[in-house]
Amino acid sequence: MNDNNFYNIPSEICVKINKWLLKFPHGEKKPAIIFALHQIQKENKYIKTIHIDSVARLLDVKKIDVYEVAAFYSMFELEKIGKHTISVCTNVSCMLNGSDEILSYLEKKLNIKVGKSSDKFFLKDERECLAACAGAPMMQVNHKYYENLTKDKIDKIIRDIEDEK
Ligand code: FES
Structure with a gap:
């Protein structure tokens, strides 16, 4: 993480996300949102707004599309949690x-x-x-x-x- 306004998705996570995208018809990015959020949560323990922004940027989808997924599924934590x-x-x-x-x-x-x-x-x-x-x-x-x-x-x-x- 570089600062409070920007999250650089680690290259190894980007590689996994790009590999995941190959499972879907060309140009379909939304199916990778859950996978991307999982990877980022594994790395950071919970999902912050800057993570959502970064996933949206990486997948070239709207921020609201990523936020809706993060907020809907109970497996994603949107606040700091214990270890x-x-x-x-x-x-x-x-x-x-x-x-x-x-x-x-x-x-x-x-x-x-x-x-x-x-x-x-x-x-x-x-x-x-x-x-x-x-x-x-x-x-x-x-x-x-x-x-x-x-x-x-x-x-x-x-x-x-x-x-x-
Ligand atoms: S009710 Fe099924 S595991 Fe608890």
Whole structure:
């Protein structure tokens, strides 16, 4: 990043985006917006306005087209978040197996409310089934699945993260 008004998309990301564009009919750039945002979020942890502007410039699409995608999909974060993202599924199977209690326990343990962040943790507000219903209640930590959760399991997961260097 050069300054607050301009983001230079790293060349290795540009290469990946250009390779991705080859999957689509000539001239079709919009299908690459999600892919580009994913790559940039991986690099920067969350999407800023300057990232949106840079993707629009690179793909030669309108800024609003990129912004709409970034704002619509819950996998894109538009604010600074903690280093580790925790998503507790609260959909039907998980709810019936105690996800509300799991979520409350995590909120107290991490001292953050769902949807909020500390420097270390982001407790994401998850509304959709995370596709591991047989292991309900479950959560993802940095996209890794943890199933059949109990408070003891959560204690160990959090302890392991906190012990990481
Ligand atoms: S309802 Fe939680 S994983 Fe499906």
